[in-house]
Amino acid sequence: MPDNITQIPAPRVAIWDTMTNYVTRGWYRYFYNLYAILGSGSLRSGAFYDTTTQTAAAINTAYAITFNSTSLTQGVSIGTPTSRVYVDRTGSYNIQFSLQLVSTSASAKNVYIWADVNGTSVIQSATKLTLTGNGTALVAAWNFVIRMSAGDYFRLMWSTSDTNVQIAAAAASAPVPAIPSVILTVASNIGE
Numbered sequence: 291m292p293d294n295i296t297q298i299p300a301p302r303v304a305i306w307d308t309m310t311n312y313v314t315r316g317w318y319r320y321f322y323n324l325y326a327i328l329g330s331g332s333l334r335s336g337a338f339y340d341t342t343t344q345t346a347a348a349i350n351t352a353y354a355i356t357f358n359s360t361s362l363t364q365g366v367s368i369g370t371p372t373s374r375v376y377v378d379r380t381g382s383y384n385i386q387f388s389l390q391l392v393s394t395s396a397s398a399k400n401v402y403i404w405a406d407v408n409g410t411s412v413i414q415s416a417t418k419l420t421l422t423g424n425g426t427a428l429v430a431a432w433n434f435v436i437r438m439s440a441g442d443y444f445r446l447m448w449s450t451s452d453t454n455v456q457i458a459a460a461a462a463s464a465p466v467p468a469i470p471s472v473i474l475t476v477a478s479n480i481g482e
Contacts, residue, residue: 334379334478336366339470344457346450354406355389355446355457355472366476374443381478383438387446388431388473392458393421399452405434406445412436421455446474 299316307314313321338357346353354373365378377383391401404416412434421428436444448457459471 334365334377334381334383334476336363336375336474336476337361338368338375338474338476340457340472341459341468341470343459344471346448346453346455349451349453350449352447352449355448357472357474359470365478369443373445375445375474375476376441376443377438377476377478378440379478380439381437382435383444384433384435384477385444385446386431386433386475388429389448390458390460390469390471391419391421391428391430391455393423393426393455395452395454396422396424397452397454398422399450399455401430401451401455402449403430404447405436406447407436407438408442409445411447427458444476446472 299314299320303316304314305317306312312318337360339359339361340355340357341359342356344353344355354371356372357368357375358372360368366383367376367378368374369376385405389403393399399421401419401421402416403419405412415434417430417432419428419430438444457471458469460469462468
């Protein structure tokens with residue numbers, strides 16, 4: 291596939307070859323590449339969230355964040371267990387998330403969040419956040435770009451230095467809709 295498929299052939303290049311009664315090569319390559327990227331269903335995406343509050347039973351222990359709801363899916367899906375998010379095509383995936391972290395005690399506590407593919411931590415993917423104060427809330431939100439093969443799964447992992455922290459969900463309260471504990475979007479529209 292050419293590096294720059296958005297380059298439309300020059301105006302002097304006819305679309306139709308009158309001698310062969312077929313589309314010309316330059317225009318064929320352009321239309322085929324557009325189809326391959328946009329029209330063939332090769333773009334994969336998914337949006338997921340969880341409506342429950344998630345807690346850690348023990349300190350300094352890795353936990354996989356779970357999802358119980360799907361907003362949309364095309365080739366990206368929640369697996370079993372529900373912490374696994376599978377892709378059905380090889381490609382580079384932009385994985386974005388947000389977590390609603392809430393402290394339930396006054397002491398300072400650290401929370402670590404990182405990416406995992408097929409049960410193995412992604413190198414250099416962890417981030418440390420610190421919460422202090424009872425009732426303090428913090429939204430952790432960033433993204434990972436990860437190359438995955440068809441059938442691979444991604445997990446969002448977390449650990450805490452204190453069990454008095456939770457990934458909190460909240461019910462709707464007019465005029466605000468419900469707050470999921472975690473939101474995750476996955477998209478392969480960043481190219482190969």
